[in-house]
Amino acid sequence: MILADTRWSGVHGIGRYASEVLPRLSVEWSALEVGGRPSQPQDFLRVRRAPRGASIYSPGYNGFIARIPQVVTIHDLIHLHPTTPRRSVYAAHYATVLRPLVRRNRLVLTVSETSKRVIEEWVNDDRVRVVNAGNGLSAAFRIHGPSEAAGPYFLYVGNLRAHKNLDVVLKALAQTDDCRLVVVMNDRDGAIRRAAEFGVAERVDVRSGLTDDALAALYRGAVATVFPSLVEGFGLPAAESIACGTPVIFWEGCESIAEISRGQGVSIADAHDDLEWARALSATLADRPQASEFAAEYSWDKTADLVSTTLRER
Structure with missing residues (x-):
């Protein structure tokens, strides 16, 4: 039994x-x-x-x-x-x-x-x-389907825990022109407060309570998904993003995200260097990668x- x-x-x-x-x-x-x-x-x-x-x-x-x-x-x-x-x-x-x-x-x-x-x-x-x-992975996360079309944006799916390291992305956003950050998080008020601390509240759009279909549309419309975590056991949003044809920008020392991305992401050498993150955001924005089929093992x-x-x- x-x-x-x-x-x-x-x-x-x-x-x-x-x-x-x-x-x-x-x-x-x-x-x-x-x-x-x-x-x-x-x-x-x-x-x-x-x-x-x-x-x-x-x-x-x-x-x-x-x-x-x-x-x-x-x-x-x-x-x-x-x-x-x-x-x-x-x-x-x-x-x-x-x-x-x-x-x-x-x-x-x-x-x-x-x-x-x-x-x-x-x-x-x-x-x-x-x-x-x-x-x-939910069946919703696939390369073909509706996509968000509200201007160029990067996507973050997660929370505000310290190991998620979201602050470095907010600092980088302040140095990157002509783009927004869409944040998918239950703690809407906390995310807005954190964005305001770094002077980017007007460029951060917080969403919560999304269905898989709505989240998949956000992945497909994003320039890239940012995943600045210092440590993860898996990193489901990274797998979801890649399955939707959208690359992930991540710290190369986070082994599980490197395991998931397998060359389909953009790695950052220093997890806490906001200048390096800003350069990666700008470079990805200027030369947006083409969506590619992802052979999902998940x-x-x-x-x-x-x-x-x-x-x-x-």
């Missing part, structure tokens, strides 16, 4: 992954009946015992104190990155709860080859199998099949 933690389901990040993968699983499962938010550090205390013969699958990074088989999904180790608030709390949880759980079960799922390598180094146990089940069906096979073997 597989008990799946459905509490992660949502529209962004792990929530999107859970919402797409769980309904596609080809193994029989039931919802794990537990309350609270799975992202809370004390969540591991919520399940101390489970029915005999049961195992637990989580599409997120949470596990439980119960001594039963558990398969968790560690999308990345961003919680351990120096830019993460309350990093010491996460570090303690990962060291005392999550790593022992992964070692005990000798199996963990992840979403990219970059995350797989980082997790293998972190878990530091050759007995643990790290399985890259990948990520998927499929929710494929990911769910890999997860199902892993659970079945476990």
